[in-house]
Structure formats: structure tokens, C-alpha cells
Amino acid sequence: MSGDLTVLDRARLRWRARRGLLENDLIITRFLDAHETQLTETDVQALTLLFEMVDTELLDVLLGRTDLSGPYDTPDIRRLVEQMKAL
Numbered sequence: 001m002s003g004d005l006t007v008l009d010r011a012r013l014r015w016r017a018r019r020g021l022l023e024n025d026l027i028i029t030r031f032l033d034a035h036e037t038q039l040t041e042t043d044v045q046a047l048t049l050l051f052e053m054v055d056t057e058l059l060d061v062l063l064g065r066t067d068l069s070g071p072y073d074t075p076d077i078r079r080l081v082e083q084m085k086a087l
Helices: 007-017 022-038 041-050 055-062 075-086
Strands: none
Touching: 007 022, 007 041, 022 055, 022 075, 041 075, 055 075
16 A cells, blocks of 8 residues: 555545444544545555544543553554544
């Protein structure tokens, strides 16, 4: 994948973004609606890793109750989480 995301890439990203907690779904969907067309391959890789988090831990991060840690604490993921929190 290089350059712009294809329609298939976008569909895959949205499918991976589907969460068990409605709150996560709402935050992530709002973020994708606002930023999806500007996402880079690096962003997609960071989001794919972020979406591996357990739902409750992800929600705590998105609501600012806990900080990213371990493999999720990367500059790209921090930047994307900040964008999600700002919406």
C-alpha cells in the first residue's frame, strides 16, 4: 500500500475499528469520518496496532484516564490518540 488509501483499504480499516464498546465505536468512527482521507500507511499501521488493545483499556486511553504503555506507546499512536481525543 502506498500513497492514498484505496476504497478496500478504508473498508478494512473501518472493519478493524469496530469495537465491542459503543463509546469506542463512536470516538473511532468520528475520527475516521474526519481524518480517513488523510491517513498514511504509517497511520494505518499505528491504528491497526492500537485496535489490538482490549476495549476497556482503549476506552480509558481515549478518555484520558490512562496513558498509553508498552507496545502501544509510540509517537504515531500518541499523535492519533490525541487527534481522537480532540474531536
